[in-house]
Amino acid sequence: MIPLIYFLLAWLIFLAIFMVIAIISIMQMLRYGLAHPVTEITTAFFICLIIFVVLGTLGYLSGVDLKSGLDFTSALSLGKPPIL
């Protein structure tokens, strides 16, 4: 049984890595991109997508009991619901 909170921590670490790379990418685009609507629209779209996905995931996770565990051996058994 692995508590779901560990998966959340792993998710947060990956999200932090993603955020660092995303911020660098946006900075490069805004620093060197030509002042043009395409530069602004693509960057705004990228930021909106990130916000939408992160908030959506956090919104879903807020309704989940993170202290409960997940048993992979039973979870992967075909046709049967995992034992919690």
Place this chain on the structure above:
Amino acid sequence: MFHLDKLPGALPDEKIIGLYRRHPITILGLIIVFCIFIILPLAAYLSLKIFGQTYFQNQQLMALFVMGGGLFFLFVVMFLYQHFIDYWLDMWIVTDQRIINIEQNGLFSRTTSELRLYRVQDVTAKVDGFVRSMLDFGMVYVQTAGEKEYFTFEDVSHPNQISKKILELAELDRKEHLEEAMEAAAETTVEKEDELREKTARRLEP
């Protein structure tokens, strides 16, 4: 941001004639890969919904799926954005006095080079392949005086028109910078003479 009216190292009374980028079709492959990667988690979700409904009754498993799917989607979007940056930040600017080549390689490598038009000697437009011929895009090679390397416009639209334009502009600029152009031509002559001498010496060797 980079403004066209504030070019790097702008010259007095410099006018922009054209700004060129790679043809948009060159990023079509990337868009297809992106679509496939977007479809993958959706397909996994749908197949689980059809064949393994029991997984959706488990809130913990669903939470894991949402976290994994969300991260996957974020990294795919970032992959696409970075490749778009690579495409969008590569550009060739032709002014009435010079050509500026700005090339972005990945996130941290950026090369800006410029070439004065009076130094241009030959311009070659090359369109090869079915897709390039149909959509009229290809390479433009600009040969400069005194330099062996080509200045290349990669996969730009209407390469023949661009090469013609550059030649016309170079001709005009050469008239304005007659002395510098003569010097550049002399450099090339000396280089060519040296090359010829080397070749002859090699042939004469036993």
